[in-house]
Amino acid sequence: MTTPTIKLDVKAYLKNFSNVGTIFRKELRSYFNSPVAYVVIIVFLAFIEWFYASDMFKVNLATMRDMFSLVPWIFVFVVPAITMRLIAEERKAGTIELLTTRPVHDSEIVLGKFLAAWALICISLLPTLVHYVTIAFLGDIDNGPVVGGYLGLMLMAGVFVAVGLFASSLTENQIVAMIIGLAMMFALMILDKILIYVPEFMNTIVEFIGVDFHFSNIARGVIDSRDVIYFASVLGFMLYISTISLARRKW
Amino acid sequence: MAIAVRNLTKYYGREKAIDDISFDVKSGEILGFLGPNGAGKTTTMKIITCYMPPSSGTVDVEGYDIFDHALEVRKKIGYLPELNPLYLDMNVIEYLDYSARLHGMKNSGLKGRMREMVDACGLSDVRHKDIGELSKGYRQRVGLAQAMIHDPDVLILDEPTSGLDPNQIVEIRNLIKKLGRAKTVILSTHILSEVQATCDRVIIINEGKIVADGTPEKLQQDFRGAETISLQLKTKAGNVMTDVFPKLKGLAQVENVQYGGEEKEAHRFTVHTAKGSDLREQLFRQAVAEGWVLLEMSRKSTSLEEVFHKLTTAEPVKQ
Numbered sequence: 339m340t341t342p343t344i345k346l347d348v349k350a351y352l353k354n355f356s357n358v359g360t361i362f363r364k365e366l367r368s369y370f371n372s373p374v375a376y377v378v379i380i381v382f383l384a385f386i387e388w389f390y391a392s393d394m395f396k397v398n399l400a401t402m403r404d405m406f407s408l409v410p411w412i413f414v415f416v417v418p419a420i421t422m423r424l425i426a427e428e429r430k431a432g433t434i435e436l437l438t439t440r441p442v443h444d445s446e447i448v449l450g451k452f453l454a455a456w457a458l459i460c461i462s463l464l465p466t467l468v469h470y471v472t473i474a475f476l477g478d479i480d481n482g483p484v485v486g487g488y489l490g491l492m493l494m495a496g497v498f499v500a501v502g503l504f505a506s507s508l509t510e511n512q513i514v515a516m517i518i519g520l521a522m523m524f525a526l527m528i529l530d531k532i533l534i535y536v537p538e539f540m541n542t543i544v545e546f547i548g549v550d551f552h553f554s555n556i557a558r559g560v561i562d563s564r565d566v567i568y569f570a571s572v573l574g575f576m577l578y579i580s581t582i583s584l585a586r587r588k589w
Numbered sequence: 590m591a592i593a594v595r596n597l598t599k600y601y602g603r604e605k606a607i608d609d610i611s612f613d614v615k616s617g618e619i620l621g622f623l624g625p626n627g628a629g630k631t632t633t634m635k636i637i638t639c640y641m642p643p644s645s646g647t648v649d650v651e652g653y654d655i656f657d658h659a660l661e662v663r664k665k666i667g668y669l670p671e672l673n674p675l676y677l678d679m680n681v682i683e684y685l686d687y688s689a690r691l692h693g694m695k696n697s698g699l700k701g702r703m704r705e706m707v708d709a710c711g712l713s714d715v716r717h718k719d720i721g722e723l724s725k726g727y728r729q730r731v732g733l734a735q736a737m738i739h740d741p742d743v744l745i746l747d748e749p750t751s752g753l754d755p756n757q758i759v760e761i762r763n764l765i766k767k768l769g770r771a772k773t774v775i776l777s778t779h780i781l782s783e784v785q786a787t788c789d790r791v792i793i794i795n796e797g798k799i800v801a802d803g804t805p806e807k808l809q810q811d812f813r814g815a816e817t818i819s820l821q822l823k824t825k826a827g828n829v830m831t832d833v834f835p836k837l838k839g840l841a842q843v844e845n846v847q848y849g850g851e852e853k854e855a856h857r858f859t860v861h862t863a864k865g866s867d868l869r870e871q872l873f874r875q876a877v878a879e880g881w882v883l884l885e886m887s888r889k890s891t892s893l894e895e896v897f898h899k900l901t902t903a904e905p906v907k908q
Contacts, residue, residue: 360690364679371678432674436735439638439670440691441663
């Protein structure tokens with residue numbers, strides 16, 4: 339099927355970056371207009387307080403490493419719930435037809451929606467800074483891993499949101515979008531933990547694809563270009579195929 | 590020419606939704622797109638608005654091609670899709686603001702234009718309500734308001750009055766007339782009175798092909814069949830079948846006469862006459878001459894409804 343080729347005019351694109359902003363604001367506002375944002379933030383904090391903060395003092399070390407290894411697993415369950423509606427809901431309601439017949443690039447739609455969901459995740463991470471303050475007050479915390487940990491979490495959230503957005507672009511059913519997203523994120527999380535089931539020569543590749551492997555590198559406080567390239571390319575790739583999937587106009 | 594549609598064909602899988610459609614729409618014209626469900630109206634509109642590409646053929650909107658200048662085309666068009674999809678969790682003002690900004694309107698001018706549209710569409714009472722709380726009639730107004738927020742040259746309205754009650758239909762129709770002044774409008778419908786009430790020109794489409802194109806009056810004329818006149822008369826004559834019937838049948842241009850039975854000494858007849866003729870006067874004179882008491886006489890000619898029915902149920906008519 340031929341798609342109307344929308345010539346990518348970079349200059350016009352930058353001038354119209356306000357489109358991304360408009361979509362971003364609308365999506366973020368609709369998260370906060372509905373219970374979604376609040377439920378996400380509360381669930382997120384509840385998990386962290388339950389599993390991490392309750393043991394924080396028993397560990398008796400001035401570190402947040404336990405939190406940084408816990409949060410990705412919360413992401414796996416929370417991010418699909420946030421991203422499932424992004425495109426599927428518009429497909430179901432038919433508003434996709436209005437949105438895509440505005441003078442807006444498909445990539446701007448994808449980017450605006452991506453940034454909104456990512457921002458929501460980052461916002462729900464903010465309250466966890468309380469633990470940093472507590473620990474820094476009580477002990478001598480090494481700031482490197484903390485900065486790395488938060489940076490890693492944000493990058494990981496970005497990748498997960500992009501994956502969830504792609505899942506949402508595949509279907510008009512939000513539940514299906516959520517299950518696909520959850521499965522993909524779960525797979526990305528466990529890839530570097532199932533290396534024994536993988537032929538040995540593929541170990542490095544599989545490990546490299548797994549998101550947790552790169553996250554733990556960064557969370558150690560070591561920012562390696564390989565990890566940054568990994569996050570950037572997976573994120574870019576997911577956004578790219580989401581754009582293509584959005585452009586697929588059939589039903 | 591505001592819109593030029595050239596040899597448009599669209600396949601869904603192996604099924605042909607529209608088949609080699611071509612037509613032009615002049616600037617300022619209100620074009621009614623008429624056809625039964627599944628005839629290809631919506632598909633054609635979705636292609637013109639650049640929602641999806643045709644399998645072959647192209648469309649030119651205000652000089653911009655849908656393939657080469659999709660964004661320019663979209664700027665020119667205000668679109669109300671079928672079933673009027675809306676974000677139910679946004680309020681009216683938020684939604685219009687969102688629509689306007691996506692059309693590239695900036696803060697300056699945006700406020701004024703929004704106020705203008707809210708007033709024009711009669712939305713001022715509900716402007717801070719969530720769209721989900723609005724009645725169907727109000728939602729339709731919101732749909733029209735968003736389609737016109739950027740003052741487009743071309744309006745594409747897919748069944749703008751479907752699902753409304755008769756009063757709301759009249760309201761929305763008037764709104765379209767008012768706001769569509771000096772705009773090029775394509776509106777699709779399967780309600781015929783709508784076409785007669787609002788459109789300058791009608792295209793009837795059936796099974797993906799254009800089967801008729803012209804003003805509502807012209808179509809009525811072109812596809813006019815035999816006229817019928819129904820009569821009710823009293824007569825002193827003993828036997829209606831031998832005294833009255835042959836005399837009616839004997840009139841010039843009468844093709845057929847049917848007897849409709851007797852009711853309180855009054856006899857009913859249906860007189861079929863040749864295309865375009867009007868025999869009422871002759872019938873009256875005949876009745877006077879014969880001493881019949883004429884109780885009722887009415888002439889019926891083909892309505893647009895019948896034209897439509899004829900065109901969309903029978904074999905496709907060759908143009």
